Amino acid sequence: MSTSKNKRLLNKAQVELLNDIxxxxxGYGNQWWPGLPKGLLTPDFKRIIKEEVLKKFPGRKDVLVKFRKDRVDVVPEGFSIW
Structure with a gap:
């Protein structure tokens, strides 16, 4: 799905978070976005984040997007997340 179509499916807070990510x-260090409001990370939004981050790093199979209850991490594979 294209970036513009993905963004149309999101609310304003989700678009702002996606743009920030x-x-x-x-793709080289651990970047994270903690303290996200409850309900912001919907299943569709998680899918969109993964799609868009992977588009940003074409050919990089080592960049991972990980989700916790109130946090998103973008890390290279093998990078330690606590």
């Missing part, structure tokens, strides 16, 4: 993630 795409702007900040560099």
């Amino acid at each position: 795409l702007r900040s993630a560099d």
